[in-house]
Amino acid sequence: xxxxxxxxxxxxxxxxxxxxxxxxxxxxxxxxxxxxxxxxxxxxxxxxxxxxxxxxxxxxxxxxxxxxxxxxxxxxxxxxxxxxxxxxxxxxxxxxxxxxxxxxxxxxxxxxxxxxxxxxxxxxxxxxxxxxxxxxxxxxxxxxxxxxxxxxxxxxxxxxxxxxxxxxxxxxxxxxxxxxxxxxxxxxxxxxxxxxxxxxxxxxxxxxxxxxxxxxxxxxxxxxxxxx
Numbered sequence: 001x002x003x004x005x006x007x008x009x010x011x012x013x014x015x016x017x018x019x020x021x022x023x024x025x026x027x028x029x030x031x032x033x034x035x036x037x038x039x040x041x042x043x044x045x046x047x048x049x050x051x052x053x054x055x056x057x058x059x060x061x062x063x064x065x066x067x068x069x070x071x072x073x074x075x076x077x078x079x080x081x082x083x084x085x086x087x088x089x090x091x092x093x094x095x096x097x098x099x100x101x102x103x104x105x106x107x108x109x110x111x112x113x114x115x116x117x118x119x120x121x122x123x124x125x126x127x128x129x130x131x132x133x134x135x136x137x138x139x140x141x142x143x144x145x146x147x148x149x150x151x152x153x154x155x156x157x158x159x160x161x162x163x164x165x166x167x168x169x170x171x172x173x174x175x176x177x178x179x180x181x182x183x184x185x186x187x188x189x190x191x192x193x194x195x196x197x198x199x200x201x202x203x204x205x206x207x208x209x210x211x212x213x214x215x216x217x218x219x220x221x222x223x224x225x226x227x228x
Contacts, residue, residue, distance in 0.1 A: 006173050006198040006210070007218050013204030014115065017225040025080045025105045028122050031211065031219040036072040036116030036226045038065040043228075046074045046085035069116045072226045073109055076118060080105055097182050108179055112207065118226075121213055125194060127180030129172040130209040139167050146174060165208060169200050172210035180212035 014035040026032045044052070044067050051070050055063045074085035081088070081104050089101040097108075106126040109118045119128035143152050151170045158166055180196055197218045201209040213219055 006200045008200045010202045017223040019225045032120040033223045034118040038068045038116045039114045042068050042071040125180040127176040127212040129175035131168045168208040176210035176212040
C-alpha cells in the first residue's frame, strides 16, 4: 500500500469545538470534522430497519453508541444534502463501508468509547480513525501484526505514555488509510491504490486520530460539535 508521509496537527479539546453548523459543504482542499458524543439519548425514528436490527444485536452500551452515531450521521448528512434524515438510503461495499445512494459529500465515521468523529469531504477517497488515549494491553503483539518494521523499532525505543502515543499515531494512520481505500484492517486488497494525503491528529490531551484524503496538500480542517 502506497502512503505519503503524514503531517501532524494539534486540535483543541472536543469541548472547544463550535456547536454551530457550517453553511455549506466543504470545498476542495478542505474537510469538516464533527465530534459526536455517543452517550447522548437520541430519538431513533430516523433509523431504517437494517440499522434498528444491527442495534438490537448489540449489548446495551454498544447499542447506545451505535444508535447515537447513526442518528448523528443522518442528521449531519441531511444538513449537507437538504434531505430528511429518515429519507437517506445507504449502500455498503464488501467491507461494510457505507455510502449514500444519492449525490452527497464523502463521509467516514470512527468511534472510540463515547467519542465519535465524522469526517466530511468533497469526494472519495476518505478515511478517519480515532482512539482515546488510555493504557492498552498487547501493544507489541498488535504492532508485530500490522505495523512496519521501522515503526516497531521506534516503539521499542520508547517507554510509558510516549510509547503509547507513538503507537496510537501509527495505528490510527493505518486505520484511516485502509478505510479510505475501502478495505478492512485484516482484509486488505492487493490491487493498485491511489496515494493519499494523511494528517495525524492530536486532539487535546485525550485523543489521537488520523485523516486520509485524496492526494494533494493536506486539507484545511474545520471542526464542529454535534448535539441532539
